[in-house]
Amino acid sequence: MSGPCVTGGCLCGGVRFELTEPATAAGYCHCTRCQRRTGTAASAQARVDGNTFRLLEGCDLVRAWCHPEGGFEKHFCGECGAHLFSRNPDNPSQMSIRLGAFDGDPGVRPSWRTYVAYAAPWEPIPDDGSERFDEGKPSFS
């Protein structure tokens, strides 16, 4: 029996990570920062407890960027540019892993959409029944 995938990495393979517990929740973020960051309409990410995250390889490759106006630090591979995760610099237990960074099925499905008020005009938000928030999600989990 195989459970949810708890490992992942970047495009070039230099960065590898694992979670000691599977992710339990996920959502899409439609904010303009995520549009810029990903080059797409929305970012799909799983929220995890940062204490369950282990960086296995590529510590020297991971770069973090923090927006001058604050918010979660965006971590990516400095070699291939792949987006990996974001973390609250004031509370490292608050962390999101990009769903595309997992090696396989992380087991969770996106169930909400945040910052839909800023959604890209060129891609309609699918009517998929997910909970929608004009701004951020009121609570982290």
Ligand SMILES: [Zn+2]
């Ligand atoms: Zn890489």
Ligand SMILES: [Zn+2]
């Ligand atoms: Zn966002």
